[in-house]
Amino acid sequence: MKRDATGRVLTGNNQSGSCSSSDSTKYVGSSSSKSLHFFVRNSNTNVIHANADDTVESVHEQIRKKTKIPVLEQGCIYYRGKKLEMDKTLEYYSIQKDAQLQLVARVRSIKHPKAWQLVNKLVSTIGCLCRGERKSVRANKIVFDDVQLFINMSSKLNDGASSFSHNQIFVSGGAAAALVTLFVSPITGNKECAEEAIQLFLHPLSSDTVTTESHTHSVSIILEFCKLLSDKTSQENLLYTTCRNTLKKMLETLQLVHGDKGTVVIQGLSLFVSELGRKVIKGLDSCIRSQQIAVTSLLGDVRDFVSFLTPLCSGLGMMNLLPICLTDLLPCYVMELGTLHVIFLEMLGKIDKCLEELETWVDRSKEKIDSLRSGWGQYLFILKAPNTLSEIYKGAEENVLSVLRSRQVAFNALILHSRRSDDHRWILEQKDLTSFESRRHLTMMLLPEVKDDGRMFEMLIDRKRLLAESFAYISKADVKNLLGGRLFMEFKNEEATGPGVLREWFCSVCQAICNPQNALFVACPDDSRRFFPNAASDVNSLHLKYFHFFGRVIVLSLVYKVQVGILFDRTFFLQLAGKTVSLEDVRDADPLFYSSCKKILEMDTELLDSDALGLTFVREIEKLGSRKIEELRPGGDSIALNSKNRKEYVNLLIHHRFVTSVSHQVQNFAKGFSEVLSDISLLPFFFRSLEHEDLDRMLHGSDRAICVEDWKAHTGYNGCKKTDSHINWFWKNVEGMSDEQRRVLLFFWTSVKYLPVEGFGGLQSRLYIHKSLNSPKRLPSAHTCFYQLCLPRYRSKAMMQKSLQIITQEHVSCSFGMG
Template sequence: MVMDGSIQNTRRLHLVSTTHLRPWQIVDEMISVIYRYFYRKYVPSPYTQIENCMNEFFSMIPKENKCYLEVIRLSFLPELLVSLYLSPYQVDKVFAFGMIMHILKLSRIALAKDWRNECACLVLEFCKLLRRVSHEDSLYLSCRSALGLLLKNMDIASWLLYGEDTKGASCLMKEIFSFVGELGNRLCEDLASSTESPWSSGPFFGDVCDFKAFLLPLFIVIKRGPSSDPILNRDYVDAFGFLYATFSKLLRKMDECLLKMQSCFPLNTTWEDVTVWNGWFQHLAILEELHKISELYDVAEEELWMSLRQREFSLCVLLVKYLKPTDDIKWLLEHKNDYGFEFRRQLARQMIPKANEDFQRSLKIVIDKFLNMGAHVEGHQVLPNDLFSQLRVQEESAAGLKSYSTRYLTEKWFLSMCQAISIHKMPFLLHVQMILHDSILILKGFSTHTLLIYAAIKLENLHLEYFRLAGKLIALALIHQVRVGVVFDHVFFLQLAGKSISLEDIRDADPCLYSNCKQIMEMVSKPIVSDALELRFIGGAEYKRSAELCPDGKSIVVNGKNWKIFADLIIQHHFVTSISKQVSYFAQGLADVFGSSIADQGNQENQAKQCIYQIEQEIALLSQFNHPNIVQYYGTDKDETKLYIFLELVSNGSLTEIYSRYHLKDSQVAAYTRQILHGLKYLHEHNVIHRDIKCANILVNVGGTVKLADFGLAKVTEFNNLIKSCKGTPCWMAPEVVNLKRTGGYGLPADIWSLGCTVLEMLIRKPPYSHLEPAQVLYKIGRGEPPPVPDFLSGLSQDFILQCLQVNPDDRPTAAQLLDHPFVKRSSHA
């Protein structure tokens, strides 16, 4: 036994299977290389040898065979690599770290294959071994996250019954318990620290993602219910009790956290004015998981919502500050009636698309429309005389629009306008209301008006324009957060979104119609008299009119077989067909301000999905790259609302942090530059432009190895194909990027210009053009003026920088050519 590395020099034979003869040979070769490497025997390119073996091994995995990866587990290769990772020598640790991370990368390929279960078992083996090192070890955390990602994308039910071995499934469940317990404890500790100071980090995003992933198997087991198999039934009982205990502990800690949050706010503080702390970012995500757990237990759901009702202010702060339009809020909407108006208003605002127009321009549009309508309807008489006069005078003045944005004027004007609509003082509304019970706007409640559109007996074009005006007013009131005493009825939201409307949807909107439809349902077993049915839907109006609900509807008799269809047709006619124009014009008014209607959100979601797909394709390409000077991308994952990108952890920070702490010598800058060039050369050979090379995007690991990172702006191109979009960070952008007219686009040489700026940045310890304003920087770069290179720099460094900063892209050397520059070559001999 070698004590330093805990590696035993066994001479056992590994070739024990004829079914997988070549895989056993490959694993034996890897083990042989590791032993020789550890005993410091000469091994040419050991890292590359093992990497190639692993690539070959994983490329040979058969589609159907479920025992292929058992070859690695039975060979004790995981134990060997972890033992090497525990070596006190840094070179051994780095070597093992790279090998294990490469296995994790290859296991990611399983997401698109049929052998995810086996990969999950292999990654689980590494997790169990590394957990003995430390729960905080970076490699262990990477393995745990990789396992969580596999769990989210695989058939968990079959994995828990992997190989139909119930004892094996039970062992897997115990491991899941340990992960959930570990993450639950971690989240509790971080929740407690999140309220200690505004700078506390709080729960980490990665821990929350892992917690969500490892909860999935527990959900599966509990929802499956008790089993006749004693082992599986014990798993169910254990999971049921364990998950509730985890829920209770986490809920208590969250309740304490929300209570402390409330004490952090001064009295009479509004939600919008609250200064948030760094550690609160993941609180909503944790609450969502607690809600999912609570749905499995009757008592747990009541406990959760009772706690949240007591902490309504803190919950509203989280909604205002952290809830994004893309977040799933269904779990909050289910209990919206348990909270006050302000809470519901914040939820409603999340469902409204953001405005893409200038507020002042929107106000002017509405005011112009209102003033122009004065020629047709004396509607302005319902507004206070002084306010209307002020609006007319300011609308005519050149500088008057600026005063519209003042809080006093907007609130008073919006409130008066919306009241003029909602209290039926405008003549056309008053006219319709007096003639028909089927009014256009119905008021309910005391202090708040519910907006709901019904059919009018006679619809004029001017009436439709008022609907559009009303839509603009409501939209602008939402943007300016002005309370106008009007809220949308649930049915009205469905109308705007173009959704179907059910009987239960109209319970509150039209109690009379709801009651009549319910009575029809009760008449199923009785003969239905058509005259009685006809009168039933006249309601309180003093007129009778008929409408054909479907083609040839007059010849169809309503009976016990088609009464449901009849009721649905009545509802659709009453709430959809007969008012389609009104709803359309109102929705157009909203869209005039917001830039899109509520119904358009589905199209925007499709565009977002397409964008996410493109990102996934690009990351999938980047994850195939493997170079010591490029941060390793492991791929992507997504749920209903988020896209996650998984990449290598580099813990020592960026070159910006390094040159801020230390004054780098020429030789050190040259060494870093040489590694950057190796990474760029690799990217450019694969036709990838980084497009954002700068010190902040270049990381350095504990061994001093440079890693190119932040490929958010990276673009894959083909030779002779120029990119025609302006991307990058201004101070490091090439002239052809800023001014696309110079060459009609840009290519790989744009990275070389950025490299020259980066080398200059390291030597002068500040960004290039730092003496200029951003607009001046873009102007000078667009004209082809490179940043000034100080005379105090060495001759070699100046020459290297100036070669990179050639204005003509064709004059710049390639990354491969720059590797032969004397400034860089001397670092390789240092």
């Protein structure tokens, strides 16, 4: 005779809950008659005659008549490893003719015998109260004290497994069910007695022995209270909602494990996921009709839904049940997880209709939809619910992706209205569904915000010692100080200060550190703006510290939204993203190397096998005029290159040339970058969330020539009008400039040399031309902080052109800005 972990006697082939999927389809209703006979076993076997639509409670009543044991003291009936709820029908559980059910007896396990004795006493006391056989005041105190004693006993156990099995006795022994029966009892005082006792599990009395961990282990008891109260009371019942909210908070920190604990939690959680899922679906119907009001009121239900859904998915995953094929569901999960799949499909369908409705609003005028758009970002949190639910079922993720593909316009509009406080990492994993603007918006929310509380991190830099002094400030700074206030920059012996000077500093420092003379980075042969780490950077004894410093500078430039005018080579970007570097990825970094590798891969087999190249698995490195040999793999100097190993050879060569040789440089850059992120684990996620071209746009900005019409459209006037003659002369002169001269003029005006990809519309504010009271013999001046150009009233277009020619000489353009 076998017993399971709770002491149940296992009989027949299907008592463990491991019956075949075909068994689960033999519903009672499929027979011509609903008359049943089956066996309930404990120490004795009782034959029960019933109809399929009879309740489990009626079976308990038959057992009472046969055994004289009160229903409250009988324990629980199990079928196929699952406990049967009192108010459910036999048909609900697919009870078949000749089935064998198990009545779980109490005090049948040598484990925790005192707990069983206490639970038996508690159930007996509650039974007397329900029958009106005891004086309520005295009995109420006994119930309260016994529950408190049970909690204290559990808290003294040394490990989680023992605590959990101890608490399961409270459920299996019927104490939880007895308390709920007491709660709904019409006898005066019973409800208050039950509520006080149940509250002990929700809010344990202050005690040195009742720890947070031991309180968390009572999750199965609170879960049982939730299920029973849901059946016996309304969903609006205060005690029920309190139990459910407590359970939700506990599940946020609970670590599910394999075995009984996971099974109990999963079977129970599906009830609340289904209940809350239905509420979300109902709310989504309202969202289709009235967007802002409905979505705001729905968020609470969605948060509750996700709070229960997340541990359910986690538990299924830890039990190796994810993803689930519906046709292969274990019988004990058929009802719960089958229902959830229906909810998933209904919820996704409602979301699809919501997004379809939103698409009709995307292109409408700003004034008409500002009130609606304020709630749009909240739809992403709602959309996360079916996305999480899709993790349970095979093929369900494609259902979600299909909806998002068909509603990309609305999806990206929602992203652009999302908030920093929300968790949208799941969206970043769907790069093919998002636009550059969406990816940039989401990754920028991974960066810290610039605090503007009056505190500043001040730097006074000598232009002649730009790199060395900047390195001293930034590399030695505590990250808290860097992020504790705004960066404030000032060049020695210059009056200009403020954001304009800071923008200039970012650009100048990045250009300086990538200067080939510093041997830290190497420029791509065909694109002098694009750089990757120099394997020979150790000629500078501080090279790794400079890479760490550069990582900080780059992430700070992103935080301050400054386009610094440099680009990362693809090999560098892929390493930061934690991805493999392939042959096609090295084309820009070293075209000659790329060409040589291609030739090896495409070379005639016979020629290569003849050892015509004379190559082995080694790489020759030249450094400071000397050469050395490094093996690509152990014993590489004795392994000849041939047609069978050439792919391996090329892959090892690429890895050594672009990864191994610069690994320390990349690691130190990544460390500096991630320190500002304040979570090193976010670094690869940050770069994986972007396309290489996205980072190009964020670091360098637009590659397009400056559009004068766009410039005009984003320029305002103070003290003058756009129709004034000298304003017309100004724009005529700008139109006649080369693109490089325009960039120098823009830099003089704003300290912005590289426009965002959106052009002038992407700048942080409009540009302004102010009327200057200076003599027409004076040159223009600028307040770069405020994007202001102070333009004297020149007497002719030629005079203005001469002045502009002077300031568009790059070597003097920075001397006139006033911050």
